[in-house]
Amino acid sequence: MSDDERGYVLYRCRPEWSDINPIPQEEGPTSVVQIAYSEKFKDVYDYFRAILAKGEKSERALELTARAISFNPANYTVWQFRREILRALDKDVAEEMKYLSMIITEQQKNYQVWHHRRALIEGSKDASQELKFTSKIINHDQKNYHAWQHRQWVIKEFNQWENELEYVDRLLTIDLRNNSAWNQRYFVIKHTTGFTDEVLNNEIEYTMNKIDKAFHNESAWNYLRGILQDRGLNWSEHVKTRVDLWRNENIKSSQFLAFVLSMIEEELKTGDCENVEEKICEAEELCEQLCKVDTVRRKYWSFVVQRLQKHLQ
Amino acid sequence: MANAVKDVKITEEMPDCMLQDLHVRFLSTYEEKFKCEYEMTEYLRMSGIYWSATALDLLNAADQLDQDKIVQFVRTCQTSEGGFSPAPRHDPSILYTLSAIQILCMYDRLEAIDLDAAVAYITKAQNDDGSFKGDKWDEIDTRFSFCAVAALALVGRLEAINIDKCVEFIMSCMNFDGGFGCRPGSETHSGQIYCCLGVLSILGKLYLVDGDLLGWWLCERQLPSGGLNGRPEKYPDVCYSWWVLSSLAILGKLHWIDKESLVRFILASQDNESGGIADRPGDCVDPFHTLFGICGLSLLGEGKLKDVNPVFCMPQHVIDRLNLTVELLPS
Numbered sequence: 001m002s003d004d005e006r007g008y009v010l011y012r013c014r015p016e017w018s019d020i021n022p023i024p025q026e027e028g029p030t031s032v033v034q035i036a037y038s039e040k041f042k043d044v045y046d047y048f049r050a051i052l053a054k055g056e057k058s059e060r061a062l063e064l065t066a067r068a069i070s071f072n073p074a075n076y077t078v079w080q081f082r083r084e085i086l087r088a089l090d091k092d093v094a095e096e097m098k099y100l101s102m103i104i105t106e107q108q109k110n111y112q113v114w115h116h117r118r119a120l121i122e123g124s125k126d127a128s129q130e131l132k133f134t135s136k137i138i139n140h141d142q143k144n145y146h147a148w149q150h151r152q153w154v155i156k157e158f159n160q161w162e163n164e165l166e167y168v169d170r171l172l173t174i175d176l177r178n179n180s181a182w183n184q185r186y187f188v189i190k191h192t193t194g195f196t197d198e199v200l201n202n203e204i205e206y207t208m209n210k211i212d213k214a215f216h217n218e219s220a221w222n223y224l225r226g227i228l229q230d231r232g233l234n235w236s237e238h239v240k241t242r243v244d245l246w247r248n249e250n251i252k253s254s255q256f257l258a259f260v261l262s263m264i265e266e267e268l269k270t271g272d273c274e275n276v277e278e279k280i281c282e283a284e285e286l287c288e289q290l291c292k293v294d295t296v297r298r299k300y301w302s303f304v305v306q307r308l309q310k311h312l313q
Numbered sequence: 314m315a316n317a318v319k320d321v322k323i324t325e326e327m328p329d330c331m332l333q334d335l336h337v338r339f340l341s342t343y344e345e346k347f348k349c350e351y352e353m354t355e356y357l358r359m360s361g362i363y364w365s366a367t368a369l370d371l372l373n374a375a376d377q378l379d380q381d382k383i384v385q386f387v388r389t390c391q392t393s394e395g396g397f398s399p400a401p402r403h404d405p406s407i408l409y410t411l412s413a414i415q416i417l418c419m420y421d422r423l424e425a426i427d428l429d430a431a432v433a434y435i436t437k438a439q440n441d442d443g444s445f446k447g448d449k450w451d452e453i454d455t456r457f458s459f460c461a462v463a464a465l466a467l468v469g470r471l472e473a474i475n476i477d478k479c480v481e482f483i484m485s486c487m488n489f490d491g492g493f494g495c496r497p498g499s500e501t502h503s504g505q506i507y508c509c510l511g512v513l514s515i516l517g518k519l520y521l522v523d524g525d526l527l528g529w530w531l532c533e534r535q536l537p538s539g540g541l542n543g544r545p546e547k548y549p550d551v552c553y554s555w556w557v558l559s560s561l562a563i564l565g566k567l568h569w570i571d572k573e574s575l576v577r578f579i580l581a582s583q584d585n586e587s588g589g590i591a592d593r594p595g596d597c598v599d600p601f602h603t604l605f606g607i608c609g610l611s612l613l614g615e616g617k618l619k620d621v622n623p624v625f626c627m628p629q630h631v632i633d634r635l636n637l638t639v640e641l642l643p644s
Contacts, residue, residue, distance in 0.1 A: 026389075038349060045355075074356060075355075075403075077404045080404050080448070080450060111452070115450065119450060148499070149495060152499065179544055183499075216318075222490045222530070223489070226488075295571075296536070296537060296574060297533070303568075
């Protein structure tokens with residue numbers, strides 16, 4: 001519904017609305033002068049305020065909320081009242097979902113539209129279209145926070161786990177730096193198989209293969225650290241072998257160097273190394289390297305040097 | 314695969330000094346000069362006033378706004394449910410309840426509202442699992458936990474909620490990277506980290522987070538331009554100058570950020586004609602980004618600005634007047 005429609009008539013000129021006294025916006029506390037702004041916007045919202053005050057839950061009120069939403073889809077009072085009207089008129093959810101899907105496609109990053117969608121599904125208990133719908137939105141914007149959250153809710157609430165890891169894998173094939181997809185990977189595994197030794201080893205291999213394709217990848221490195229946090233960065237022989245290989249290849253990525261540094265720090269912390277001073281020297285050299293390749297974080301790397309020196313003491 | 318970092322370029326033509334007077338003018342004349350935007354954002358008016366009032370106070374220009382008129386406005390927004398709507402004839406929300414209380418605290422006019430009713434509204438918003446709903450339609454978000462806890466702390470009524478459960482819910486939102494999202498399982502996001510750390514700081518529970526891990530995740534938000542992003546692989550945005558920076562301040566790690574390049578980024582995002590600050594250089598300015606840009610500069614000790622409290626995002630002198638203390642980890 002575009003307000004550029006030909007023949008658009010202001011509500012104040014519509015005979016079927018003549019029974020309503022529109023309520024203008026109240027003057028704000030910083031108001032100095034009243035200057036006319038968009039006439040259509042003002043007209044629609046003056047009538048919305050009147051309908052809201054009256055508590056009218058009718059077909060024309062429903063249409064008016066759609067018009068108000070078209071002007072300002074972030075106005076949550078309009079959405080809330082629309083929900084009340086839908087309930088009062090016992091409207092068909094499928095129709096509303098069709099309308100909502102169109103709005104979300106235009107306004108993908110808006111809290112209210114997603115909350116409205118969830119509210120409708122909580123009522124209808126029909127989540128059959130949701131994975132398809134959220135995929136469509138994510139396809140357009142791979143990191144849409146609202147879409148991912150809605151997807152997580154649907155999967156958990158309606159037990160739709162089965163194909164999700166495969167979906168995540170497809171997304172990571174398209175963009176191996178998609179932080180939302182990495183987060184989803186963790187979410188799925190945590191709630192299904194859990195991170196057993198077998199699963200963990202698979203995930204380590206998966207992640208390191210992705211890293212091998214692009215060393216500058218915050219999300220993959222964070223994921224690797226995250227899945228190893230219980231067992232430790234030095235737990236897996238596969239990790240150690242691969243890291244040694246990359247060191248020999250002289251990989252300069254700051255995230256890789258930071259990971260190597262963390263492995264050494266962990267060894268020092270657990271007391272798992274004989275040549276402590278040598279290790280600290282190695283770590284300090286890495287910090288020096290990092291100060292050069294990751295200059296914006298040089299103060300952090302200096303802090304790590306101090307932390308290492310405390311260990312020596 | 315391409316290694317291009319998502320970032321912006323800071324050029325010499327961009328503003329590089331603090332345009333303090335212009336920002337004062339921008340904020341105090343926003344309603345007039347940006348009438349359309351002002352009217353369309355009625356649904357968040359209370360927060361809009363809080364943004365402008367806070368920014369003007371930090372800019373040493375609190376007298377630019379009519380405090381009595383604002384207090385009167387806030388009063389008219391208290392609904393029968395005790396909570397506050399963003400403007401008259403809107404539904405109440407915990408977001409605008411916090412903004413209302415923040416405004417009245419700044420003006421030392423809490424007696425203007427029914428405090429017991431406001432507290433009761435917040436108590437009612439807490440769910441059994443410790444989370445908070447934003448309004449009667451049950452949306453849950455760690456932002457709302459922060460709104461509840463900050464509002465109650467400001468009025469000295471934290472006992473009105475179940476603190477243990479509140480903390481339990483916050484911790485259930487902690488992710489594998491040490492950060493926090495909106496709800497359990499949601500992706501870590503800088504804004505949500507600020508909200509969760511804010512809660513834990515007010516309630517004295519910062520020992521529950523891994524300060525080094527989270528601190529590092531936060532300082533990884535800084536891009537070559539100096540700007541900060543909200544999560545990996547996103548563009549920098551001035552508002553993260555607040556959420557990331559205040560989070561680092563709470564964790565005692567503010568010094569981990571490259572200060573000079575961040576200041577450069579914020580200053581470059583100013584509009585040297587209208588005043589105000591945008592999300593990034595060259596974009597349209599608004600009061601939201603103006604506040605957070607100014608707060609970021611204040612935390613970094615730049616400009617002739619008053620000190621800002623990193624937890625409440627309010628002038629420190631107001632927090633001192635209220636005798637409030639928050640937990641900040643030592644640097």
